[in-house]
Amino acid sequence: MSSSESTRPYQHHVVVVGGSYVGLAVANELLKLETPPRVTVVERNSHFSHLFAYPRFAISPGSEHKAFVPFHPMLAPPHTILRANVTSLDPSSRTLALERVGAGETLSAGVGAELQYDALVLATGTTLSPPGTMPGSGDKADGVKYLRSIQGKLKSAEEIVIVGGGAVGVQMACDLAVLYPSKRNHITLVQSRRLMPRFHPALHDLVLKRFDELGVKTVLGVRAEVPEGGYEAVNERGGGEVKLVDGRALKADYVIHALGQSPNSQLLSSSLPSAVLPSRYVRVSPSLLVAPTAPTEASTVNQRIFALGDVADSGAPKAARPAIMGQAPLVARNIARVLAPHPEHTPAVELETHTPGPAAIHLTLGHVDSVVFRNPRASGTDERGEPRWEGEPEVRWRDDGVEDMGIESVWERRIPGFVTGPQSYHL
Numbered sequence: 001m002s003s004s005e006s007t008r009p010y011q012h013h014v015v016v017v018g019g020s021y022v023g024l025a026v027a028n029e030l031l032k033l034e035t036p037p038r039v040t041v042v043e044r045n046s047h048f049s050h051l052f053a054y055p056r057f058a059i060s061p062g063s064e065h066k067a068f069v070p071f072h073p074m075l076a077p078p079h080t081i082l083r084a085n086v087t088s089l090d091p092s093s094r095t096l097a098l099e100r101v102g103a104g105e106t107l108s109a110g111v112g113a114e115l116q117y118d119a120l121v122l123a124t125g126t127t128l129s130p131p132g133t134m135p136g137s138g139d140k141a142d143g144v145k146y147l148r149s150i151q152g153k154l155k156s157a158e159e160i161v162i163v164g165g166g167a168v169g170v171q172m173a174c175d176l177a178v179l180y181p182s183k184r185n186h187i188t189l190v191q192s193r194r195l196m197p198r199f200h201p202a203l204h205d206l207v208l209k210r211f212d213e214l215g216v217k218t219v220l221g222v223r224a225e226v227p228e229g230g231y232e233a234v235n236e237r238g239g240g241e242v243k244l245v246d247g248r249a250l251k252a253d254y255v256i257h258a259l260g261q262s263p264n265s266q267l268l269s270s271s272l273p274s275a276v277l278p279s280r281y282v283r284v285s286p287s288l289l290v291a292p293t294a295p296t297e298a299s300t301v302n303q304r305i306f307a308l309g310d311v312a313d314s315g316a317p318k319a320a321r322p323a324i325m326g327q328a329p330l331v332a333r334n335i336a337r338v339l340a341p342h343p344e345h346t347p348a349v350e351l352e353t354h355t356p357g358p359a360a361i362h363l364t365l366g367h368v369d370s371v372v373f374r375n376p377r378a379s380g381t382d383e384r385g386e387p388r389w390e391g392e393p394e395v396r397w398r399d400d401g402v403e404d405m406g407i408e409s410v411w412e413r414r415i416p417g418f419v420t421g422p423q424s425y426h427l
Contacts, residue, residue: 019071039080091300101137162190165258166196222248239252370397371398
């Protein structure tokens with residue numbers, strides 16, 4: 001951005017809540033518009049979190065500090081990434097209340113501040129059980145310390161139980177078996193349904209075959225009981241048992257909880273409660289507008305609040321790529337339509353709509369091997385609630401993986417030219 005662009009007046013201000021993959025994608029799409037707004041991204045973490053690397057770096061040592069990338073160069077002034085928590089939303093006045101996190105250089109010296117917007121984007125995502133999400137303050141130092149502590153515990157554990165057969169559980173099981181061959185036949189994954197249940201059953205079969213090759217044991221079709229204090233309490237005691245609802249018990253020196261995700265929709269719970277579904281996902285229209293069912297709440301949204309990515313109940317797969325490639329550009333274009341000049345008393349602006357595609361995933365099955373898997377389309381569900389698949393899935397095997405997941409290339413894409421030596425990765 002030239003100096004003249006950085007100092008020119010901006011007619012509108014768009015606030016994006018959430019600075020992960022999807023939030024930053026929306027910010028960048030907004031800056032590509034013919035008449036871009038001023039953009040502020042509000043994020044509680046000190047660094048951009050490369051979430052896809054967390055499960056791997058909780059096992060493989062040496063690259064954990066690279067999973068946290070500095071935000072500072074990612075948006076050029078006057079656009080900014082502001083470290084804060086959003087504590088409340090007033091849709092009527094289009095105002096967010098903020099609370100300082102850490103140093104909070106861009107916030108006032110007080111305990112909080114207000115931020116006004118012309119359009120608001122919620123890209124708050126979901127929270128996974130650690131290590132899918134980092135616990136703690138959101139500081140890089142705490143995240144690095146946590147990952148290193150898990151590495152040590154997993155290395156010393158003789159019997160490891162993974163509860164959950166989604167992507168995190170599957171990938172960690174394979175990584176453990178590849179990095180520590182002596183642990184093969186001592187890694188057990190428990191899943192109440194089939195493996196990778198959001199996908200066509202062919203993916204279950206592929207993963208199960210890979211588990212057989214690596215000596216990963218499975219207990220399928222039965223739930224594990226969550227003990228008082230959670231599985232972390234078991235780990236803090238140095239291990240114990242994972243009890244199953246059928247009465248069996250599995251010895252565990254360490255338990256990885258890889259189940260479920262919790263939508264980060266708390267911001268709307270008080271301001272637009274009818275927009276939050278019982279599942280805690282955010283109700284959205286096909287245009288990805290937040291869609292409260294209460295008329296009084298709907299009138300305050302006034303085509304100014306959008307939600308996308310994992311937090312939104314859009315019908316799209318819960319994955320970053322569909323939101324980055326499809327939803328983020330659409331939301332930016334819709335914001336441009338809403339903020340464009342319109343005659344007074346113009347009815348609601350016609351917006352583009354989003355059509356979700358089939359779920360797809362690039363699933364690592366060890367350091368080198370992975371599979372790119374795309375569901376076929378489905379029409380409705382059968383009597384068991386399973387999708388009625390139309391055709392076969394697309395499957396592509398890859399063997400070009402590396403242990404550090406190419407993390408240095410992530411830094412170069414996110415902040416080109418920032419790295420001048422190994423010390424840069426510790427910033």
